[in-house]
Amino acid sequence: MITIPKKLIALDLDGTTLNNEAKLSSRTQAVIHQAVKAGYLVSIVTGRPNRLSENLYDQLALKTPMINFNGNLGILPHKNWPREYQYTIDKEIVMELLVNRQKLGLNLIAVEGRDLFLANRGISNGFGFFPSVLRANQILSQKSLTANPISITVQLESHEQKTELLTYMKRNFGDQIDVSPWGGPHPIVEIATKGVHKATGLKFLADYYGILQKDIIAFGDEANDASMMSFAGIGVAMKNAIDSIKKSANDITDYTNDQDGVARYLETHLDLAVAN
Template sequence: MITITKKLIALDLDGTTLNNDSQISAKTAETIQAAADQGYIVSIVTGRPNRLSENFYDDLKLTTPMINFNGNLGILPHQAWNREYQYTIDKEIVTELLAKSKPLGLSLVAVEGRNMFLANQGLSSGFGFFPSTLTTNQILSNKSLKENPISITVQVKPELKQGLIDFVEQQFGDEVEVSPWGGPNPIVEIATKGVHKSTGLKFLADYYGILQKDIIAFGDEGNDLTMMQYAGTGVAMKNAIAKIKGLADEVTDFTNDEDGVARYLQDRLDIAVGA
């Protein structure tokens, strides 16, 4: 009797599975679906909230759990699941940030949970992540914030970004950690201390009974580092930042805009499309 070893493919979204238009190409979708059909367990592990990633989950026709908010939420999209988990932070931290938003230089304060999105204002340049206008039930205030959020995202004046990071770490450093976004935007995310993408990846591996050596993780940015280090094979995209490339086990021959994930899967794992 031949025993087939289960393998897990963990996919970051932005800069990895998504192209530069924030879409999944037909080639990438077809290849990932073929990998699932051929017995690989494929899961999305993203920094995005579930509200901005379930559409890609559906595009890929996945049925596996999805990890959101850089490991802080694990769900089966569109349904209740008794294994679902989430790490939340004290809403009093939000109250403090709102009270000190002017001296800290904060223009946007947004909080999210699995079924919650609140912000103090819309964002005219929301880079696709935040709405430009808010409905009445999306306006953040001490009264409207009724539960602890999974994530706090703030936009800060560039010259005050380090000051904000220092403030949060001094006041709440034993509870949360601060992660500046990659790229040019002066955005900082605050979430539970010690929780990273590797947290979600370990959850998936334990759930499916998969050894670390049988995990392949794709990524391109700093928030992918722990996931790629946890995986048996950490694969950096050709377009990844230098630090990720330097620590990865392998680097794709093509960028995210050139179907780098799909080409890797077809070439290195013999994923047969159309089989």
């Protein structure tokens, strides 16, 4: 009997495992289920908060830890887990942004943690990530924010103001935080603990399971996936990935995220028998 070597498969969600409707296709679910059944370890490593990924974790019927906020939170969903970790930001940085909101042109300030979501306002186009109407206990203020958040997300009034914000954050808090503009058409910037990336979470998973880097396969499509794809033995870029990710990847899928690219790749390279 041939023993399958233990491997860890790290999955980014948006633009990678999810289709263009931000959903898991039936084929993707079937392949992931089969990979787990065959003895592979599958973990979600995403920029999403846990509030927007636990449902997907459940659809995939995973039992492994999940990494959220680009490596800043590691949890075992639905459980109190002694190994859980989180990196947080001093809440005083949020207070500074609230005070200087108009000067910096900040339309939205949202702060999050494992069990925390507060924002200064609802947003009509929430991009699937933010509510349009806030409950009373979700309104961000100096009084309501009592704990340090894991992530700060801000939407600016225009793209032109991003440079000013980046300069301001670097000058005042550069030794504490990293600032990452989102890709796409919206002027959104994410703020998190300095030096923490998806590779932080992937190394945590590898150490937890005793898996060598050469036995890790990581899938991604955007700049925030670069660190974990570099850490993994095999970094696989999606066909729809940005150019810089494709150039640095060990391999590229033959199909996009909207064509079950991850599922098709795993079927072929792990020789999974999945009924269509």
